[in-house]
Amino acid sequence: MGAGTETFYDVIRRQGITRRSFHKFCSLTATSLGLGPLAATNIANALETKPRVPVIWMHGLECTCCSESFIRSAHPLVKDAVLSMISLDYDDTIMAAAGHQAEAILEETRAKYKGQYILAVEGNPPLNEDGMYCIDGGKPFVEKLKLMADDAMAVIAWGACASWGCVQAAKPNPTQAVPIDKVITNKPIIKVPGCPPIAEVMTGVVTFVTTFGKLPELDRQGRPKMFYSQRIHDKCYRRPHFDAGQFVEEWDDDAARKGYCLYKMGCKGPTTYNACSTVRWNGGVSFPIQSGHGCIGCSEDGFWDQGGFYDRLTTIKQFGVEANADKIGQTAAVVVGGAIVAHAGVTVVRNMARRSKENSTDNSRSNGKSAG
Amino acid sequence: MTEIARVHGVGDANGERAKSLQTIYVYEAPVRIWHWANAALILVLCVTGYFIGTPLPSVPGEASASFQMGYIRFAHFAAGQTLIVFFLLRLYWAFVGNKFSRQIFYLPISKRIWWWGILYELKWYMFLVKDPKKYVGHNPLAHVAMFSFMLFLVFMMASGMALYSEGQGIDSWQYKIFGFMFSIFPNAQSLHTWHHLGMWAITIFAIVHVYAAVREDILSRQSMISSIVSGERLFRDDIDDFPR
Numbered sequence: 001m002g003a004g005t006e007t008f009y010d011v012i013r014r015q016g017i018t019r020r021s022f023h024k025f026c027s028l029t030a031t032s033l034g035l036g037p038l039a040a041t042n043i044a045n046a047l048e049t050k051p052r053v054p055v056i057w058m059h060g061l062e063c064t065c066c067s068e069s070f071i072r073s074a075h076p077l078v079k080d081a082v083l084s085m086i087s088l089d090y091d092d093t094i095m096a097a098a099g100h101q102a103e104a105i106l107e108e109t110r111a112k113y114k115g116q117y118i119l120a121v122e123g124n125p126p127l128n129e130d131g132m133y134c135i136d137g138g139k140p141f142v143e144k145l146k147l148m149a150d151d152a153m154a155v156i157a158w159g160a161c162a163s164w165g166c167v168q169a170a171k172p173n174p175t176q177a178v179p180i181d182k183v184i185t186n187k188p189i190i191k192v193p194g195c196p197p198i199a200e201v202m203t204g205v206v207t208f209v210t211t212f213g214k215l216p217e218l219d220r221q222g223r224p225k226m227f228y229s230q231r232i233h234d235k236c237y238r239r240p241h242f243d244a245g246q247f248v249e250e251w252d253d254d255a256a257r258k259g260y261c262l263y264k265m266g267c268k269g270p271t272t273y274n275a276c277s278t279v280r281w282n283g284g285v286s287f288p289i290q291s292g293h294g295c296i297g298c299s300e301d302g303f304w305d306q307g308g309f310y311d312r313l314t315t316i317k318q319f320g321v322e323a324n325a326d327k328i329g330q331t332a333a334v335v336v337g338g339a340i341v342a343h344a345g346v347t348v349v350r351n352m353a354r355r356s357k358e359n360s361t362d363n364s365r366s367n368g369k370s371a372g
Numbered sequence: 373m374t375e376i377a378r379v380h381g382v383g384d385a386n387g388e389r390a391k392s393l394q395t396i397y398v399y400e401a402p403v404r405i406w407h408w409a410n411a412a413l414i415l416v417l418c419v420t421g422y423f424i425g426t427p428l429p430s431v432p433g434e435a436s437a438s439f440q441m442g443y444i445r446f447a448h449f450a451a452g453q454t455l456i457v458f459f460l461l462r463l464y465w466a467f468v469g470n471k472f473s474r475q476i477f478y479l480p481i482s483k484r485i486w487w488w489g490i491l492y493e494l495k496w497y498m499f500l501v502k503d504p505k506k507y508v509g510h511n512p513l514a515h516v517a518m519f520s521f522m523l524f525l526v527f528m529m530a531s532g533m534a535l536y537s538e539g540q541g542i543d544s545w546q547y548k549i550f551g552f553m554f555s556i557f558p559n560a561q562s563l564h565t566w567h568h569l570g571m572w573a574i575t576i577f578a579i580v581h582v583y584a585a586v587r588e589d590i591l592s593r594q595s596m597i598s599s600i601v602s603g604e605r606l607f608r609d610d611i612d613d614f615p616r
């Protein structure tokens with residue numbers, strides 16, 4: 001990066017933030033990333049010496065909930081810090097520039113910071129009709145996305161949209177919206193799913209990438225392990241009620257008031273990888289389950305197509321009928337059981353008829369049987 | 373045909389003669405032990421699995437005083453892993469046991485007589501022929517059923533271990549081995565659903581299997597239930613099915 005580019009530390013000092021607050025931020029970040037005490041010093045050091053990493057933040061088909069979440073990071077400093085840390089060069093939703101001026105920034109960043117900037121993508125591209133369902137600055141979004149990804153260092157996929165497709169890719173997906181990893185195949189992609197992702201998780205990921213200049217460790221599905229390696233269920237504070245066998249059966253029953261487990265109300269905590277039950281939302285105030293509603297699995301692949309949010313056994317559409325595994329299985333078992341009873345009945349009748357017709361032949365050899 | 377010289381055993385005071393019947397040792401002890409252990413474990417897995425999907429009514433009192441769901445899940449996981457151990461032993465036996473111990477692991481699709489046998493056995497079940505053929509191992513139709521059952525069993529073990537690995541954590545050896553299931557079913561919710569459907573598939577197999585075993589035991593030309601208990605197959609007549 002060119003000489004004279006400011007460091008993060010320069011920027012925040014200019015904004016009037018004290019050195020003390022700066023170090024507080026560094027240790028807070030180190031903690032939230034699950035790193036040891038030494039990491040705080042490393043982060044501070046990196047932020048004081050390394051030039052800021054430019055970030056391009058693009059928007060495809062989306063609802064902007066990821067941006068909304070991001071700017072509500074718990075610690076007010078965190079938000080300021082991250083926004084200044086990453087020299088957010090382009091974000092068409094919150095930037096001052098507009099029109100041609102804005103488009104020029106994209107070109108400039110691509111030329112000046114080739115292979116050095118981070119491309120953060122909120123939303124996803126629709127492919128149907130050559131991408132005409134999402135036009136951005138006069139061009140199909142999918143083309144712009146590919147172009148900007150070509151020269152990026154790494155790509156961050158914000159939210160369920162960019163990571164999995166979310167509601168616009170739910171069946172029947174008329175615009176053929178696809179997650180960004182279907183069109184960006186030549187760059188490492190960090191998926192930060194959720195609808196939206198938790199603010200602290202987003203800032204944590206950005207901080208990690210910009211301070212250490214590398215990607216965090218990712219899991220099988222491309223999510224940062226530090227935030228997505230456990231299910232909501234694994235750290236849910238209602239888990240003792242689950243293990244005890246204490247469940248809410250109705251939304252307004254006594255068990256609901258007592259805060260029992262929401263498993264029977266369709267809570268998707270047991271199948272959802274996210275940090276809600278540890279980091280929580282709105283500055284650690286609460287999270288859905290704490291507020292009495294089950295997890296709907298918003299950070300999971302295709303969560304819109306997994307059947308009802310309030311069913312434990314979700315519907316299966318593959319069979320052309322709306323039924324859950326138990327209904328399908330029980331129906332099939334009853335049908336087969338009925339067929340067996342009928343078959344046994346016919347067998348008995350046939351045997352009685354056969355016995356009365358046959359008078360014992362060469363019993364010693366055939367035992368009343370034949371070869372065909 | 374029944375000259376005294378060919379008769380085995382002793383005639384009694386009424387001059388009755390013992391019939392000349394063949395027996396052959398088919399299911400070796402490890403196969404039989406696996407069969408019954410497998411059946412018992414599957415029963416436990418179906419009952420506990422059902423209650424994992426649809427838990428019992430809530431337990432009253434303090435959460436710390438009860439571990440009902442915990443015990444049901446523990447029983448499921450313990451039975452599941454025992455099932456896997458027995459499966460591996462059975463797989464080993466397929467290599468060292470007699471040729472009938474291998475039968476349920478492959479289908480002889482290149483043999484025309486085998487295809488003919490499936491058709492014949494189907495006709496027997498559709499009451500189109502008078503009596504079935506005799507087989508030392510499984511009859512061809514049963515062979516298909518057993519093989520499909522084994523596929524379902526493998527799916528249940530792989531999906532079960534994948535679900536289990538979620539609880540053990542993504543750094544566990546279980547996840548390293550069975551995590552690939554999440555590349556096929558990226559959302560664990562659908563893996564739960566398929567694991568659950570697998571239970572019904574196996575339940576239906578068991579219903580049909582027990583019916584067929586009892587029916588064949590009564591009607592066919594060979595022993596069935598006593599064979600899977602003692603290992604010996606008794607043929608109830610000595611008519612040649614395929615005269616040379």
Ligand code: HEM
Pocket residue numbers: 403407410411412414472473475476509510511514518521574577578581582585596597598599600
């Ligand atoms: C009361 C219950 C059961 C009875 C009476 C029974 C009976 C039998 C009989 C008679 C055979 C031998 C079939 C033949 O000779 O061709 C057999 C084999 C077999 N049964 Fe069962 N069975 C029972 C339960 C089950 C269950 C619950 C399962 C699994 C869901 C099962 C799976 C099998 C398998 C896989 C074989 C093949 C064994 C081999 O070749 O290694 N059985 N059973």
Ligand code: HEM
Pocket residue numbers: 270313414417418420421422424425426445448449451452453455456525528529531532533535536537564565567568570571574
């Ligand atoms: C024939 C064999 C099996 C049957 C019939 C069976 C049945 C079931 C059923 C019905 C469920 C509930 C699914 C749901 O609705 O969420 C379940 C869950 C589960 N099974 Fe199995 N299962 C079998 C084998 C196994 C094996 C071999 C394992 C491996 C250890 C296993 C591990 C699990 C786990 C981890 C769960 C999820 C428990 C939870 O979410 O709390 N299962 N099983």
Ligand code: SF4
Pocket residue numbers: 232233234236237238239240242260261262263267268269270289294295
């Ligand atoms: S409320 Fe949901 S996440 Fe919490 S223990 Fe119950 S099922 Fe698990």
Ligand code: SF4
Pocket residue numbers: 194195232272273274276287288289294295296297298299
């Ligand atoms: S609790 Fe579940 S549905 Fe709610 S935000 Fe977290 S992952 Fe999404």
